[in-house]
Amino acid sequence: MDLLQRFAAGDLEAFESLFRQYQGDVYRWIMRIVRNSATAEDLTVETFWRMYRARAQFDPTRSVCGPWLRRIATNAALDHLRRSRREIPLPDDLPAAAQQPPAEQLELRRQILAAIDKLSPSLRAVILLALVEEESYENIAQSLGISENAVRVRVFRGVRALRKSLSQAGVHA
Amino acid sequence: MNQQEMDDLRKLLQRSVHPVGRLELQRDLWPNMLRRLDQPTFHVPWWDWALLAAATALLLFFPGMIPALLYHL
Numbered sequence: 001m002d003l004l005q006r007f008a009a010g011d012l013e014a015f016e017s018l019f020r021q022y023q024g025d026v027y028r029w030i031m032r033i034v035r036n037s038a039t040a041e042d043l044t045v046e047t048f049w050r051m052y053r054a055r056a057q058f059d060p061t062r063s064v065c066g067p068w069l070r071r072i073a074t075n076a077a078l079d080h081l082r083r084s085r086r087e088i089p090l091p092d093d094l095p096a097a098a099q100q101p102p103a104e105q106l107e108l109r110r111q112i113l114a115a116i117d118k119l120s121p122s123l124r125a126v127i128l129l130a131l132v133e134e135e136s137y138e139n140i141a142q143s144l145g146i147s148e149n150a151v152r153v154r155v156f157r158g159v160r161a162l163r164k165s166l167s168q169a170g171v172h173a
Numbered sequence: 174m175n176q177q178e179m180d181d182l183r184k185l186l187q188r189s190v191h192p193v194g195r196l197e198l199q200r201d202l203w204p205n206m207l208r209r210l211d212q213p214t215f216h217v218p219w220w221d222w223a224l225l226a227a228a229t230a231l232l233l234f235f236p237g238m239i240p241a242l243l244y245h246l
Contacts, residue, residue: 016203019202019203019206020201022204023198023203024197024198024202027198027202028193028195028196028198031193031196033188033199035193041198041200043179043200044198044202045202045205045206045209046209048206049206049209049210051246052210087202100243103183105188108188108189109188109189112185112186112189112190114188116186116190127186128190131179131182131183131186131187132186132187132191133192133193134183134192139196148243155189157180159179162186163182166232
């Protein structure tokens with residue numbers, strides 16, 4: 001019996017193997033959406049918790065569980081964004097962001113982060129994944145459970161909303 | 174919006190929001206996972222919520238039933 005079959009049957013050791021194999025990928029994917037390492041760690045555990053609870057629905061004849069896991073991770077990250085909307089502005093605790101830029105760049109950055117904050121969670125996730133992280137539309141579509149055309153529409157709507165917010169703030173993109 | 178405008182916006186965003194790239198997880202999260210697995214879960218089935226909603230709606234629309242309900246409790 002292979003690893004995925006053992007996991008679907010409820011074997012904790014198989015689950016641990018999958019966890020160790022995928023925790024880095026899941027963490028990075030969630031980090032791309034929530035951009036805070038502590039939150040991304042919590043949501044990584046939440047993702048595997050949801051995966052473990054849903055193991056009976058997993059089809060072990062599939063050769064990979066990465067796309068399934070990525071979809072669960074995206075849902076967990078979107079749920080978090082919906083819960084924390086209007087409470088927490090977009091954080092960005094990546095190492096590169098720690099360098100102190102000049103004052104005018106700080107102001108520009110603040111305006112851009114504010115414009116991203118105004119987007120709905122699903123548009124925000126798509127804009128961050130497509131434009132900042134340059135993920136393929138195929139990957140984004142899989143992770144959201146929508147078609148690539150629907151991703152294009154969301155990118156278009158997100159870009160339009162961003163440009164509107166930025167132009168109201170006097171930033172011309 | 175043309176491709177050039179899209180690329181300009183992408184560059185502007187990437188100057189303010191840095192791509193994650195190949196960021197590494199700093200620690201093993203398996204101990205956190207084990208703690209989460211050990212936590213008892215409290216789950217109310219959806220039909221219990223539906224029953225509660227139906228009872229609340231019934232009492233709201235027919236308040237005269239409240240004394241009858243209390244009598245039977």
